[in-house]
Amino acid sequence: MRTDAFTKTYDGRRVLSMPEFEFDEKSVYAVIGANGSGKSTLARILSGTIQPDCGKYPASGGLSIGYMPQKSFAFGMTVKKNLLLNGVGAGSGQRADELLRKIQLEELAGKNAHGLSGGETQRMALCRLMMRDYQLLILDEPTASMDVEASLLAEALIREYQNKTGCIVILITHSLPQAARAADNLIFLHAGAPAEWGRLKAMMDAPRSDAFREYLDFCLKR
Amino acid sequence: MNTALHEAMLMIFSGNRLLGSIIGVTVRMSLASSLTALLLGVPLGVWLGSGRFAARKTLVVLNRTFMGTPPVVCGLLCYLLFSGVGPLRMLKLLYTVRGMVIAQILLITPIVAGMMESCVSSVAPAVRETAGGMGLSGGKTLLLIMNESRYQIISTYLMGLSRALAEVGAVSMVGGAIAYKTNVMTTAIMNYTNMGNFTTSLALGIILFFISLAVNIAVSLLQGRLAI
Numbered sequence: 171m172r173t174d175a176f177t178k179t180y181d182g183r184r185v186l187s188m189p190e191f192e193f194d195e196k197s198v199y200a201v202i203g204a205n206g207s208g209k210s211t212l213a214r215i216l217s218g219t220i221q222p223d224c225g226k227y228p229a230s231g232g233l234s235i236g237y238m239p240q241k242s243f244a245f246g247m248t249v250k251k252n253l254l255l256n257g258v259g260a261g262s263g264q265r266a267d268e269l270l271r272k273i274q275l276e277e278l279a280g281k282n283a284h285g286l287s288g289g290e291t292q293r294m295a296l297c298r299l300m301m302r303d304y305q306l307l308i309l310d311e312p313t314a315s316m317d318v319e320a321s322l323l324a325e326a327l328i329r330e331y332q333n334k335t336g337c338i339v340i341l342i343t344h345s346l347p348q349a350a351r352a353a354d355n356l357i358f359l360h361a362g363a364p365a366e367w368g369r370l371k372a373m374m375d376a377p378r379s380d381a382f383r384e385y386l387d388f389c390l391k392r
Numbered sequence: 393m394n395t396a397l398h399e400a401m402l403m404i405f406s407g408n409r410l411l412g413s414i415i416g417v418t419v420r421m422s423l424a425s426s427l428t429a430l431l432l433g434v435p436l437g438v439w440l441g442s443g444r445f446a447a448r449k450t451l452v453v454l455n456r457t458f459m460g461t462p463p464v465v466c467g468l469l470c471y472l473l474f475s476g477v478g479p480l481r482m483l484k485l486l487y488t489v490r491g492m493v494i495a496q497i498l499l500i501t502p503i504v505a506g507m508m509e510s511c512v513s514s515v516a517p518a519v520r521e522t523a524g525g526m527g528l529s530g531g532k533t534l535l536l537i538m539n540e541s542r543y544q545i546i547s548t549y550l551m552g553l554s555r556a557l558a559e560v561g562a563v564s565m566v567g568g569a570i571a572y573k574t575n576v577m578t579t580a581i582m583n584y585t586n587m588g589n590f591t592t593s594l595a596l597g598i599i600l601f602f603i604s605l606a607v608n609i610a611v612s613l614l615q616g617r618l619a620i
Contacts, residue, residue: 217524217525218524219521219524219525234527235527236525236526236527237524237525237526238525239518239521239522239525241518242522243518243519243521243522245519245522245536245539245540246539246540246542247539255526255528255532255536256526256528295522298526299525299526302526302527304527308525
């Protein structure tokens with residue numbers, strides 16, 4: 171999957187500047203960086219939720235894209251009905267049950283989703299998105315409100331989905347350990363532009379840019 | 393006061409024909425105007441709250457201005473339209489229940505639309521982003537926005553009905569408070585009080601209070617049934 175170079179400007183301030191980019195097929199990309207580095211803007215542009223100032227982006231190419239926004243929204247109906255909203259075909263009910271079981275929400279399937287906690291809402295929203303097979307799955311901090319156990323379940327589910335569908339996953343995260351566990355490739359955003367990107371292991375072993383080296387040092391000291 | 397209250401209670405339970413007529417006209421007019429205002433105002437409010445078009449803000453401000461229209465001004469406008477020299481005189485709506493209903497629709501629709509707009513504009517961005525993220529169609533997204541606003545629709549209807557029941561200015565100007573024809577509870581209370589007939593006024597006031605209470609209970613029960 172190839173994207174043109176694009177920029178995004180808000181109120182005269184450039185918040186993101188992306189070069190031309192080639193995403194490897196069947197890969198999980200983790201996008202990391204400090205607050206305000208442009209991660210969510212990148213996710214929203216790639217999903218077609220907002221438009222860049224110029225340039226082509228995946229949504230303009232007819233690619234089927236699933237996008238989970240940073241703030242997960244629960245529709246006012248049961249948890250299972252939330253999942254079925256995104257279901258296609260006759261096997262939707264079975265798929266919903268299976269996803270809810272894997273994320274350990276099966277006991278809440280009949281409960282109104284407005285009564286879920288933040289972490290439970292994120293788990294439900296992740297399953298809801300996985301009801302369909304997308305070619306590109308963009309997840310903006312999908313585990314931010316989850317505890318460690320739920321985060322690990324979600325990561326396993328993401329990997330399983332990617333293996334099953336062969337899609338490209340773009341995982342926006344604040345957690346370097348999560349990126350290391352879940353991703354094959356890494357994009358490090360710094361001040362609204364990718365400072366470094368490539369295979370995750372190679373980047374972790376030998377950072378090339380000062381910005382990423384400093385970020386790594388900071389994360390490892392914590 | 394005690395005597396008037398006692399006589400009012402007797403009047404209520406005696407099945408008084410005058411009271412029956414006033415209550416009948418009031419209920420007929422209020423239901424017709426509030427339901428029509430709901431049918432017009434909800435789609436308008438959803439459109440204003442969820443739409444993304446250039447004139448949206450201007451239309452919202454305009455609607456908010458109409459929300460504050462004094463009933464007597466609305467009554468005056470309808471009176472001028474329906475009167476013998478008005479452009480709609482051929483419809484013969486002056487001093488009729490239909491004319492009163494139209495005046496109330498003009499009064500209540502902006503309120504319904506404004507309440508819906510306020511609710512929908514607060515949920516629409518999150519619903520749209522989530523539904524768009526799943527790749528759902530525009531029609532399905534609109535249904536989801538409506539679903540998220542369903543409690544507000546009920547509250548809005550309650551507000552509209554209360555307004556219709558309690559309104560005096562427009563209905564008295566357009567309806568003329570004609571006995572057994574266009575006299576509704578509020579205009580009757582005003583007129584009978586002015587005439588010193590406190591028994592009838594009090595009886596109507598008590599019934600109006602219990603109608604409001606019954607509507608509120610029904611709406612609360614309905615909201616409870618919609619909770620899941």
